[in-house]
Amino acid sequence: MLILVFESISGAHFNPAVTLVFALRREISTREALLVVVAQVVGGLMGVFVAHIMFGNPLIDPSTTLRTGLGQWVGEFVATFGLVGTILGCVKARPEAVPYAGGLYITAAYWFTSSTSFANPAVTIARSFSDTFAGIHPVNVVPFIAVQLVAAVMAAAFFLWLLN
Numbered sequence: 001m002l003i004l005v006f007e008s009i010s011g012a013h014f015n016p017a018v019t020l021v022f023a024l025r026r027e028i029s030t031r032e033a034l035l036v037v038v039a040q041v042v043g044g045l046m047g048v049f050v051a052h053i054m055f056g057n058p059l060i061d062p063s064t065t066l067r068t069g070l071g072q073w074v075g076e077f078v079a080t081f082g083l084v085g086t087i088l089g090c091v092k093a094r095p096e097a098v099p100y101a102g103g104l105y106i107t108a109a110y111w112f113t114s115s116t117s118f119a120n121p122a123v124t125i126a127r128s129f130s131d132t133f134a135g136i137h138p139v140n141v142v143p144f145i146a147v148q149l150v151a152a153v154m155a156a157a158f159f160l161w162l163l164n
């Protein structure tokens with residue numbers, strides 16, 4: 001739904017890993033990509049704070065949920081690689097399907113990946129501020145983001161080859 005609402009305003013860039021891919025493809029400038037990533041992280045944090053207010057949690061409530069190890073990182077790689085592939089495949093074949101396909105992929109990836117499919121560095125940062133079932137301990141944030149960015153770059157290269 002958010003992709004449909006904001007696509008005409010911002011290109012619906014909500015994910016720094018996806019923004020990186022479009023910057024690598026030279027479809028968004030480096031300057032614009034950096035500004036968008038800052039907005040993505042700030043937006044994620046604002047979302048956490050609003051959710052905390054709605055559910056009566058402390059505004060800042062760092063996660064204690066450890067998410068680490070090979071299984072978690074492979075799950076996150078699969079989630080991010082697949083998301084980028086879904087987006088790039090749809091952009092090439094059926095651009096109007098991107099909002100639906102992306103949302104459906106992330107919903108499915110929540111269930112089929114060991115990491116519960118963060119697949120988004122801004123979401124990873126935001127979830128570190130929430131000691132709920134969705135949280136990630138702050139010490140696990142950097143490895144998760146590293147895996148997400150590697151997966152995004154590898155997916156960009158793979159789908160450039162596959163789709164051209």
